Amino acid sequence: MSATRPARRADLAGLPLEVAPRLLGARLETVVDGETVVVRLTEVEAYHGRGTGDVPDPGSHARMGPTARNATMWGEPGHLYVYLSHGIHSCVNVVCGPEGVAGGVLLRAGEIVEGADAATRRRLARRGVVRAPRDLARGPGRLGDAVGLRHPVHDGIDAVTGAPQAGAVARLALPVEPVAAVVSGPRVGVAGVAGTDAFPWRFWIDGNSTVSPFRWGRGARDS
Secondary structure (H helix, E strand, O other): OOOEEEOOHHHHOOOHHHHHHHHOOOEEEEEEOOEEEEEEEEEEEEEEOOOOOOOOOOOOOOOOOOOOOOHHHHOOOOEEEEEEEOOOEEEEEEEOOOOOOOEEEEEEEEEEEEOHHHHHHHHHHHHOOOOOHHHOOEOHHHHHHHHOOOOOOOOOOEOOOOOOEOOEEEEEEEEOOOOOOEEEEOOOOOOHHHHOOOOOOEEEEOOOOOOOOOOOOOOOOOO
């Protein structure tokens, strides 16, 4: 396994599109209710907010500006934006960009390298089935379940300082050397033009079995 080092604010101060591929091979460690799980990231997606970068991102939660839901995206880099998807799934993003500039990198998939028993138990409690070890954190909802972070209590948790929040601690460690064989393409399941080749803002480790399968979002194929 490649060497890592603790993430610093400065590492995450670039725009999400720049930071996202650097998160591949990173490790997110969580300690929730005394149980540790470590996931090595294999697939991520970049999302910008209103006024972030040169190209407006119609697929972002922050595309219309600050709201109560997306407030964490506008804050200090290195915190985790944990949001609820479809009223069920808690999904985890690393906030990137200067404070006051909205952006996040969605953690789409990873491989559990420590705490597989705890991750499996959490997944079973939430979904009822785990078909194979590669599926423990294969997809953003599964990853959120496996690491134990939940919306809304863990939204905004600091993965740089590791400060406790609602019975949880999160720490992000970045690879010392960039991961080879990085591939990019359209984001998964994002509607309209934001999910097309016009936004090749998904990055993954080529050939890794934990990467989630691709599917077009509503209307994306025809945009």
